[in-house]
Amino acid sequence: MGMTDHPERNKVADAVHAIQERMQAACRRSGRDPAQVRLLAVSKQQPADRVQAAVAAGHRFFGENRVQEARDKMALVSGDGVQWHLIGPLQRNKARLAASLFQMIHSVDSLALAQQLSACRSVDGATPPSPLPVLMQVNIGLEPQKQGVAPEEAPALARAMAALPGIALRGLMAIPPQTATAAAARPYFRALAALARKIEGQNIPDLSMQELSMGMSHDFEIAIEEGATWVRVGSALFGER
Numbered sequence: 001m002g003m004t005d006h007p008e009r010n011k012v013a014d015a016v017h018a019i020q021e022r023m024q025a026a027c028r029r030s031g032r033d034p035a036q037v038r039l040l041a042v043s044k045q046q047p048a049d050r051v052q053a054a055v056a057a058g059h060r061f062f063g064e065n066r067v068q069e070a071r072d073k074m075a076l077v078s079g080d081g082v083q084w085h086l087i088g089p090l091q092r093n094k095a096r097l098a099a100s101l102f103q104m105i106h107s108v109d110s111l112a113l114a115q116q117l118s119a120c121r122s123v124d125g126a127t128p129p130s131p132l133p134v135l136m137q138v139n140i141g142l143e144p145q146k147q148g149v150a151p152e153e154a155p156a157l158a159r160a161m162a163a164l165p166g167i168a169l170r171g172l173m174a175i176p177p178q179t180a181t182a183a184a185a186r187p188y189f190r191a192l193a194a195l196a197r198k199i200e201g202q203n204i205p206d207l208s209m210q211e212l213s214m215g216m217s218h219d220f221e222i223a224i225e226e227g228a229t230w231v232r233v234g235s236a237l238f239g240e241r
């Protein structure tokens, strides 16, 4: 694409590397293996050429919060092994499209939605596709306006989701309440990690709680210290939206 030495490309590459260095430092501080923590570059409201610049810099994982916008952008971005994850609310009537576009859905917050995704992935065709990895979104701060299941409902929903064909529940996701400092978010991250361990302890068949999607631009280092396996970073990478 003739993008060599393009200033925009260099800027995005520098930002990706800077975030990765901060992630590695957080892993060192907390005794975690850096290979267990991945950066999901949140590309919502960012133009496709900026995403392509991140791909050119070697980045592969992108997060979008709207199905249509993601579909349009995917058509403009190319690269081997590029993965798109849905991190925003999903309406049931877009479940089929989402199930065909995304490699992981972080925002499953009801049994009805999980059943819809399951049905999309499991019916037609003789050889079923590999199950779609999904995360359960938990409203960890019990905020009335926020998506996600209440923590006390999460174990029962996990059990029901694990029994569905076509999807594979892999862990939990949360957007904690806005806090004045990043450190103030720590108890919420800790609570999500504890909830995952509690669900894991119930020995539900076909269920793994290996993934914790938590931490954004202002608090991803704290989230890593508390066990995040995916941090979702937008503005600190691509600039303000």
Ligand SMILES: *Cc1c(COP(=O)(O)O)cnc(C)c1O
Binding pocket: 042, 044, 065, 087, 088, 175, 216, 217, 218, 232, 233, 234, 235, 236
């Ligand atoms: C926008 C968004 C992010 C990224 O937020 P930044 O503060 O820009 O890093 C992360 N997670 C979700 C669910 C989002 O909608």
